[in-house]
Amino acid sequence: MGYIEEIKNVVGEGNVHTGLIDRIGFSRDMSVHEGLPDVIVFAQTSDQVSRIVKVAAAQNIPVVARGAGTSVTGAVLPAKGGILLDLSRMNQVIEINKNDGYVVVEPGIICNALNARLEPTHFFPPDPGSAPACTIGGMIACNASGVRAVKYGTTRDYVKGLEVVLADGQVIHTGTLAPKSSAGYDLTRLFATSEGTLGIITAATLKILPKPAYLAFAKLLFPSVDQAGEAVVKILTSGIPLSACEILDEVSIGVVKQAMNLEIPSQVKCLLFVEIDGHRQAILDQMTQIDAICKEFGGLGNEWSDDPAKRLVMWSARQGLVPSLSRVKPGYRQIPIVEDFGVPISQIKSIIHEIQKIGREHDSPIATFGHIGDGNLHAVLIMDVRKSKEWETLRKISQDFLALTMKYKGTLTAEHGLGMAKSPFIRKELGSSLEIMETIKKALDPQNILNPGKLGFTDSIKDIFEKSAYAPLMEKPGAIKSFGEKIDHEIMACILCGFCRAGCPTYSQTGLETMNARGRVLLAFDLMSGRLEPSEEIAKRLYQCTTCLNCKYTCPSRVEVADVVQAARKRLADNGFLPPVFQSSTKSIAQYGNPFGEPREKRTDVFPAGFKTGGKGANVLLFAGCVASYQDINMIPNLMTILDKAGIAYTTLGQEEDCCGYLSYLIGAEGDFKVCVKNNSKKFADLGVKEIVTSCPGCFRTLSKLYPEYGGNAAVKVHHVVIYLNELMSQGKIPLKGKETMVAAYHDPCDLGRHMQVFEEPRNLLKQIPGVQLNEFKMNRLLAKCCGSGGGVKGFDNPLSQDIAYDRVLQALEVGAELIVSACPSCKSNLTQGAARLRKEKKGKIKVKDITEVIASALA
Structure with a gap:
């Protein structure tokens, strides 16, 4: 019996996937690299992980643990093939103990989901930009941090203990619930930064903190990086405990002005975004201090607020920068390679100037931004990945960045980790320390089966062109089969961040990347690059898309995935693969x-x-x-x-x-x-x-x-x-009277809502009907969940369609609705079947009606 059959016996056949198309969906992350697994396995318990690793160890099969695939370094890509072990279904909160300040979780829980469970009293401080999508296991493995690191530190500062499966399948527990310990080597921290190369994390005990009583934030405007940098140094050395301090340089400002149409005065050449939390009066005093310091160094003005809604507007340039990097010029996208510097805070202004100089020397735009408060900068290139000349420029710039980091006694990675992307460069920083790391690796994983090919070890890539996902575009430009300029640009604009996983109705049923927007864009990319030819297998995944557009509104780059899917379907149909x-x-x-x-x-x-x-x-x-x-x-x-x-x-x-x-x-x-x-x-x-x-x-x-x-x-x-x-109705032409009292939830049809932006008219109609109480779905309007019938899915895969409808009906029950009202015959039909299943399974009763029925029954 082969190892795949053995694994099926462990997790069940439905949790093992070997088809090429589905494996391609797990072959990418946000990096420029790729790694194709031989099999995808979903595990749900620590015992299953242990048994899977034992099977792999017996036959020398690589095992790569994966959470949400949000890495920018290729850390979760199977560089040597083997088993891709998806832990996203291990997503439970096992224990919350607010008295002792800890929580025990499985590795697959999403960062934001954990914080939602801790509301309203506590929080887990590390907050990477990927917090809506990334898993706690991934955060621990690469020691993620985020904007609050200036005050609260990094993920490993909050890991009290771990459950880890070693390379032989043995399960160990590290750490203690005690506030402090001096008991030998700190294995918790060792595993917490090992990127899955020493063991697989299956549970974590994390420190949590009470939420601060008050929080204020500001946007600070400066005429130069020098003046902004000097102001930051003085603020931090004045004892003001900033909880966030972010910077955007002139190139970054230009990007958001162009891509987001933001109005930023031309004299502003540097933006700072700061945040302070704690006791209100202390913060008000600190705000006055900050204003004075900024004025001292030539600041152009500070805008303060304590309104969370205003923060979204004030910080929109910072939050929107990364996706904007792939929208600044059609066909161009942001490329992360060596983009995660950590340098002494006092050297920030100098290093930004040198980065800008490097960009000018190579005639390549480089946006510099990041967490200036803790010396962590991101310098990201914007390039056309289809041009070999630009890749050669990237190689030279990467070497320049490496030299720059060493010049200022910094680090190549302050929060993203090494993965594959930094493997060709990291030896110059670590020197003989890398040999010690590899000795530890060999001691704990003598067969080298846990996430091999990473961290700059002997078996890692030696050049940025190795394991390149964009090789087909450079090596065989004649094989490119364009979908047309518009669709090609949408495909290239996808940064593969995985945020779309949160809303995709078909992904929620399967956990497969090819059943999600990111995976479907990958399939379209491979069709465009000529790597894949139209096939029945590709058709299956693309025709299982409801084209609901939820992905667009969870996507930072607002990629038009529905248009990409429709274009790919056209190619399939034109080539004889219309179902x-x-x-x-x-x-x-x-x-x-x-x-x-x-x-x-x-x-x-x-x-x-x-x-x-x-x-x-x-x-x-x-x-x-x-x-x-x-x-x-x-x-x-x-x-x-x-x-x-x-x-x-x-x-x-x-x-x-x-x-x-x-x-x-x-x-x-x-x-x-x-x-x-x-x-x-x-x-x-x-x-x-x-x-x-x-x-x-x-x-x-x-x-x-x-x-x-x-x-x-x-x-x-x-x-x-x-x-x-x-x-x-506004003209008084539809007289109504009350007949009965009902609690209704309005379901936004995807074609009416997200596609055509019609949200308020149906709600206004329902509010005019006497006796109707409108309770909103938790996910409504732009983030409303699909009924499952769209995109032709009801005809192509009715069981999938029905499962999605059933979930939507359950969501109506959660808000106390007696009636689901929609404004779409297809939604009504599918949700009615979902309601019938609800009754059959004796989980509740709910009616489904079209809005015309509700109005007609209330006519005077």
Whole structure:
């Protein structure tokens, strides 16, 4: 029996993945490197991890532990292949003890999720920029820190003890709950910075602190780096305990001004962002001191606040800088190599000047920013990774950075770790210490199976071009198969940070990267680079995307992932990989005018008796849509009742109505979509209507946004029913009365909400109905969870679609809703099935209705 079969016996077959496409999804992080695992394994207990490592040790198979893959150094990439051990499902808080100030957690818990559990009294101080996505295990392994390190230190300062699986599968425990200990070697700290090369962390006991009583923050403006640097040194040496102190140099300011359209006065050449926490009166006194110091060194003004909402605005330049680096110029992106300096604070201004000089010498923009309060700077290059010449420049700049760091007696990495990226350079900093490190490695891992090829050890890469994820673009430019400039730029803009994991509905069901935006962009990248050819396996993952756009609004770079997926689907369809279910749908649209294979005659079965269709003279066309016509008996008659009550003269196409073609567009059948655009636009013109009203968000998006892009009915005004009815209600044309009291949660349809930015109209309608109490989903509006039916997923993978719908229904129960209201026939259908499953599993009861039904039942 092979080792993979042995591992299946440990974790179950469903937690082991060997397919190439899914393995590619785990082959990247935020670095420029790649490492393809031989197998992906999800473990859920320490015992499973131990047994997996024993299997690997018996056959000399590498094991690389992974949390969320947010590393910028390639630390979690399988440089030598082997087992990628995903610990993201080990994400529980085991114990919280606020009296003794500690918490026990599994390694897969997200940093922000841990702090949410500690609210409102305590917090875990380390806060890296990746806190919304990174796991505690990863933070410990590379000793992450963040903006608060100037006062609170780094992750290892908060690790009291660890549970670790060694290279032979043995499980050990380090540390103590006592406030201090002198018991021998500090193994806790040894493992806490080893990047998974000495052992695999399966639990951690962390120190937590009470939240400070008061917090104030400021944006400080300076005419030069010199003046800002001198002010910082004096502030810190004056005994003012800043809890954050960040800097942006002139290049960084230019980036955010261009990419984010921020208004920053031209005389500002350096920005500082500071934060102080503690007792209010002490902070007010310190604010006065800081203002005086800044004035002494020529500061251009300080803006203070204690309002958390204002902090988001005031600090927007700092928070938005990293993603902006991949938006400053189409096709260019930020490249992290040697970008994590740690230097003495007094030398900050000098080293920034030298970094800027290096950039000028190589004619390459370098944005310098970071945690000036603790001497930690990030100097990031912006380059076109498709150009070999720019990579050669990068190699030279990296060597210059190394020399610069040594000149100022600093370190190459203050918080990101070594991984693969810094392996070619770190020997010059560590010298013979690296040999001692490797001796320790050999003592604890004699077979070298734990995360080999890292930390600058003998088996590490020796050049930045090794294990390069961008090699295909440089080595075989003729093989590049562009999706077109716009989509190529979106692919390149993705920094692979993994923030999209938080909102993706399909990832939440599987934990697979190829079921997440990051992984799907990777597949599109490989299709673009020519590394992958269209295949059924790729099609499966791309057609399992709901195109809900949640990823865009959790993405720091706002990558248009839905557009990337749609373009990749088009390539798949053009190459014969359109799934059979969609082949049937497009044929049905062409033959019957709907994707369900239903005869035209049934389209008007839901119409009220005696209703006449197709009459000319009315300015308003009610476009019913396919789902509401064929799969729902209430929406259309209720909408007609409301329009009649409001005195609206409208018409329909009746049995002559054809599908708008949105499904054809989504699945990449562009030729079929163009036919729908042409035929429907002619029907609208022949009918002479000036406005179209539809209850389907997909139809709304298609007719109002996509048709004009494809030369369709640009002269016709298109309304979703919630917009139209909201206007009628504001005019007093829809009289309402209360019939019953109900607690309702409004579900934002993805096509209506995120795609078309319609959020307030449906809520306003519900608030006008007597007796309706609106309780919001915890995740709503831009961050609302998908119902699971979008993007064609309901037709392609109905079980997946239903699981997503069921989760959304459970979320409605959490907020005390008795009724889920949506404004989309597909959402209603899917959520209704989710509610039925809820009843079947005896977990509760909840109703699902379209907003037109709720309004119609409340008509006076």
